[in-house]
Amino acid sequence: MKMLQMTFHYSLEQLLAFQYVAEHLSFKKAADQLFLTPTALSHRIKKLEQQLNLQLFERRTRSISLTPEGEYLLKHVQAGFDQIHTALMQLEQNRQRLFTITATPTFASEWIIPHLPELQQRFPDVMFRVHSSYDVVNMASGMYDLAIRYGSGDYQGVNIEFLAGDEYVVVGCPEMDLSELAWQTVPLIHFTWGDEYCPNRVNWQKWFEKQGMHIQAGQPQVFYTQESHAIQAVLSGQGVALLSRISVAHYLKNQKMKIVSTHREQAMNYYLLTLPDADFIVNEVKNWTRTVFEKSYDSTV
Template identity: 40%
Template structure:
């Protein structure tokens, strides 16, 4: 298939300017002039017949079309960078693990020091993305995905089951359940399959309250941002007990009311394809470590 794509030089200039919100900073990163960046982006806009940036005095801001293009271009460059990095280190075992951004940030990253101590000879690359990845392509070795499955054609291991509850900072002093209409609510956008709802609406129904209460509040596009907002005392958020276990332990968050809502499960996925011996051993090491970390009480033979 022949791809009709704009100039790679123009796309690089666009991606840097969009990521840094500045033509000047993009020019410094790419070792060119700001004029050159501006020209390349102008050529790209003319090619696409779309305005990609709103030019302001001290910064630039993406338009809706620019946001759409940036998501695709940034993801593409990220995938290319991962592949190039793997090729640059062929003698060292390298494993790419894909996970949702919130799970990677709140559960996986705090445990990576343990993995590095156990397996200093393995390069573990974390690919954080909400969108499903193609494990058949060979660019990603393992994936942790949130859902109920089934995941056809893939080897699947249940890692963790999830529960949700309304949580807030102890400093917020959330009103009693009878005054829930006074709660400042925090929402975030979900990526859930049809028929699955873990939200304020579902929780209010479970409590016998009017769902119109959930219409108010602040909304975030990312779960991690909603967690930070709750910690900062901005309101009450419907959060995963699994992802905020450390914040609950430290007293940064507290469950303010019952009941809890049953969520979906985190599964470890891999493609059963033949791999070189060293790569196969490295993938198995990561897989075993994840299972041990998710179920620390299970006996594990990992050395």
């Protein structure tokens, strides 16, 4: 225990100073490489010698040399610092890169998460994080590698790539009989992002007005702030919803819901956002995202 406690008196700075002086056999050269004054460097060496109660250098007028004790210590100090350097290099090489994809909530759940195992297999040394939000993204913060956002495309300080245009369609469960659909009594499922996220709001009020109709007093209605909740309400047969075609594409393709009106509302677009200096992995993940979407999305369904 005493030996362990004694070793704490010898700092890495002292041992590193000793190694540099011993390898160069020059206080001046060692001080220059360590960005120290010769006086400060000499003080570290003297303190180490005092703590060891040993002389590590033979000091002459114009030169220095190692004592036998100094040669012994140098061999072990070099080996120790080599091991530390090797350990640090291995930690750096084995460190997984954290890659954050931020997308609107429904796009994340419908288009990113189901395909994430494929992405992880393609980049085994990358740890992926999926962040969902409707908020305007600040790519300059360094928190995100790839952003997928819905809007008008007027984003600043980033590379912008158009991914897809969207539209809102009226959907219901597959069993719904369109010949008996009564717009005056059918339960309406509402979902709205709010003006701060979707300036050209698409909602039932506007949809009815364009059809020359209006929502009836007492007509069953339920409001959701999460699009995924509105989707689940449609899937469970609770009514009809006005939803993003991109958000419900898989359900339409798999015939788990169907479009129940020919009238559609034009919406905004989805964009891929990256920083101008994006590296190879960022661009590969971005291209993968585009490929997955384009392979799966069928706007004719």
